[in-house]
Amino acid sequence: MEKQKILIVDDSEMNRALLRDILKDQYEIIEADNGLAAVKILSRRRSDFSLLLLDIMMPKMNGFEVLSFINKQQWNETLAVIMISADNSPENIKHAYNLGAFDYISRPFDSTIIRRRISNTMILYARQRRLETIIAEQFYEQERHNKLMISILSHIVEFRNGESGLHVLHVNTITELLLRHLIQLTDRYPLSESDITLISTASSLHDIGKISIPDAILNKPGRLTGEEFKIIKTHSAVGAEILSELPAEQQELPFIKISSQICRWHHERYDGSGYPDGLKKDQIPIAAQVVGLADVYDALTSERCYKKAYSHKKALKMILSEECGRFNPVLLQCLIEISDKIELRLKDSSFDHKAENIQEINNITDFYKLFARKKYISIYEEQRQLQLLYIDSLTGVCNRRYYDEHFEDSDDAEAVVVIDVDNFKYVNDQYGHYVGDSVLQNVAETISSGVRKTDTVIRYGGDEFIIIFYRIPADVFKKKLEDIRHAVDMLVIDEYPEIHLTVSIGGVYGTGRTKELFKTADSLMYQAKTTKNQVKTRFLGFETEDNKKENGIAREEQHQ
Structure with missing residues (x-):
């Protein structure tokens, strides 16, 4: 059986030798004589190591600096760090724990205590990883089911709207590209990787309120009358209302909160000229701003029952000249800087999503008819198909x-x-x-x-x-x-x-x-x-x- 690897970081050859002699029978030992060397090793192969034994006083990069770097890079999520030092002052110990150290061992070493505490640390991290693996597996399975349901619902809307079936996919793609470039361009909107995934997925439901719009208006080939346009505009508020009628515990889910923001406000504009609430600037949640821009771009470059598709270049010109309303200048800069990437990605994804036979069309139609009998569509089944085994559904902590x-x-x-x-x-x-x-x-x-x-x-x-x-x-x-x-x-x-x-x-x-x-x-x-x-x-x-x-x-x- 392959031994677990431990990285020992200490500028003293004698200290490293003592630890190596204590641990070599049970673990594979890798050594570094300063903090900078340790960071370089971890940058290349941190997944190899189960534990880091880290001295404090070292040249080039001391232990606290290494620990801060590990914490900032979030490497401590899979790597336990134990500080080793002759200085056992309360200030040093507290500082180490505040920076994310798992334990603190003082010199001189006691071999029995060293082995026991390292063994305990390995067991605890292994238990944590097992729990995370269980949760991750169930989470991804639940995500798969949720995305399938979202895809079905969004395609119902597209089918009614006479769209190609690509609009939701395109909005997902553009939203993700804009968000990723946005966080590189500015720290004004601190979005995590999970935030980007959440917003991109939630964008699929941006037009779910169109389920309430009569077919005659939704698919009218000519210009809408003023009254018809008023009816079309209700879809954003209706979409949010659909989500507001979910059970209370589901409304508190981050996905539903973000989806509701997107549904209601993706037609708001930066200068307050949008609908339904006339919000301005950052009164509009960033999720709704990004999806709104993605929606307009794809609507312009796609064929509709009432228009031909505009070219990529023409669509950009129309957006930048504010023919479709005013957008956040930072988002427009993102759009300009990644416009080539957007055009390329959408071309790659634009394979034929239309039903290849009449049976597939009938399946979608039958599914729509089933939901059309109800006043509103339920995003989830009455009970979620999969529950996280060890997570409390209300609070998100262990149960x-x-x-x-x-x-x-x-x-x-x-x-x-x-x-x-x-x-x-x-x-x-x-x-x-x-x-x-x-x-x-x-x-x-x-x-x-x-x-x-x-x-x-x-x-x-x-x-x-x-x-x-x-x-x-x-x-x-x-x-x-x-x-x-x-x-x-x-x-x-x-x-x-x-x-x-x-x-x-x-x-x-x-x-x-x-x-x-x-x-x-x-x-x-x-x-x-x-x-x-x-x-x-x-x-x-x-x-x-x-x-x-x-x-x-x-x-x-x-x-x-």
Whole structure:
């Protein structure tokens, strides 16, 4: 069996030799004598390594600089980093953890401790990767089904509209090209890779509201009357309305939110001359702005029942001369700079999508008739076909099942925290479950933003959350819990600013069986809940002020 690879980065040959002798029987060791050399190795072959042992004081590029670079490049998502140093000052340790280090080992080395801590790190990262693999596989399967449903729905609209079947594909392609160039051109719109994929996919539904437009108007070969044009213009608001009638939990999905923005506002224009709301400039979400431009370009360069196709050059001229309304100048610059690429990509994709036989046409027609009986089209089936096995559908964090199967009987957790939302029942009773769901989503996001990737946030049930920590110093543990409490205390729900959220937190620090640590943390949480908005902690096997107070010398420390 091939050994896992570890990269040791230290300018001291003696230190590297000590670590190499300790680890060489179990792992394959690669060495670098400075931080810059390590970055060069990782740039070429980081997927080869399971772990990086990183010294702090080195020439050319010190350990903290390497760690910052790794964090910035997001390499730590698949690579665990353990800092090694003779300097075990609290400042250095905290700085390392803040930069994304998984653990911190002080010299002189103890071979048994080194092996154990590295082994534990490997196990935890392997568990994290297994979970991510499971989630990714199910996510991609769900995405495949979702895209199939979206494709069917968008083709229904195209079929009714007498279009070639390429319009949705073209808008997808142009939208993606514009977005990718946009983030290179400016940092004004900070879009991630997932944002680009989400917007490009959601663009497929931009004209779904046309399902409500009568065929006689939709496919009229001549010029529309003023009244007919008013009816056509309703499709943007109708599209958003269709999505607004989905169940509340689906409306909170990022895909539905983006799709709704695109449906309603892709005909808005930068100077406020568009419809339906007359939005101006960046009042129009960037997703709707980009899809609007992509839609106009493809409409101009495609044949319609009422017009011939314009050339690529003519379409650009019309857009730049504002014959189709005014667009964001930055997007127009993107369009100009990638116009050749757009023309080439669309030519490559323009194979014949028309039905090759009457049966395929009949299938599409029958499918449309099935949906036409209903007032609106449901984007998803009554129940989503595939659910993520270990992810809570409301909050996006891990669910109770994941805790039960992976943590309850484990004995390698270093700290367990139980968090309960104060006065959650009151919020539900006063404002309804929709607002209650929004509260849980906001709290889950706040908790998740306060922990590391290797820590695990779980929605245990109702308004109760668990955090499982690994390799975290005691003082960092206490500070993180207080930071989470404070962050929730400062939360504002956009539509209900009068709601003040707080949480009660119980945390136990000390290695042990997770089930037992959970019981202790749960008990501490209920103690904190007597006065609310507090953190209570206990440290097992440590002679701390907290433990002295717990033993009756004084009341246990309370953080407000």
